[in-house]
Amino acid sequence: MPDHELRDRLDIEEAIRRYATGLDERRWDHWDLAFTAAGIIDFTAMGGKRETRDEMRERLSRPDPDWLFAQHPVVNTVITLAGDHATAFSHFQMETGRRSGSEGEIIRTSGGGAYEDELVRTEAGWRIAERRVSLRWKETRRVRDEITRD
Structure with missing residues (x-):
């Protein structure tokens, strides 16, 4: 594989x-x-919104006192290069936590799905032009909060 393709x-x-x-x-x-x-x-594809990067950032930047954490490991990425354009397919798993309203308990949501990305090379580097998200599985449950929180 040529160095520029690896980069x-x-x-x-x-x-x-x-x-x-x-x-x-x-x-x-x-x-x-x-x-x-x-x-x-x-x-x-999962009943959500289609929005710009800035619209989503604005929506998710609003204060939410119940939000505790999120993690999205991304794996199994397959990239197809075509000059200054590329596509990528990745699997993800998500874990989120929110306050439940009950002392010592949180609402934890787990799930997994796929990202289908269209990317372009810009002067600043490769960027996602469009990301389509699909959810393959999801589970929401109440669990004991084992982390000391302020």
Whole structure:
């Protein structure tokens, strides 16, 4: 594999990871580096919204005192390069936690699905132009909170 192709693949995987870390950690500087300025995230396959990167960031940046955590490991990424365009398919697993309203208990949601990405090479590097998200499984349950929280 030529060095430039390896570099492209690593940059694409970094953009994909920036989505997850930016979202999970509410690190919007990472989030913005995942997408083109007009980037789209499409959750319609699972009954959600199709919105721009900025619309989703705005919605998720609103204060939510019940939100505790999220993690989205991304695995099994397969990238197809075509010049300054690429597609990527990845599996993800999600874990989220919210306050339940009951002392010592949280609402934990687990799930998994797939990302189908269209990416473009920009002057700043590879960015996601459109991400389509599908959910394959989901489970929501109340569990004991084993972490000391402030």
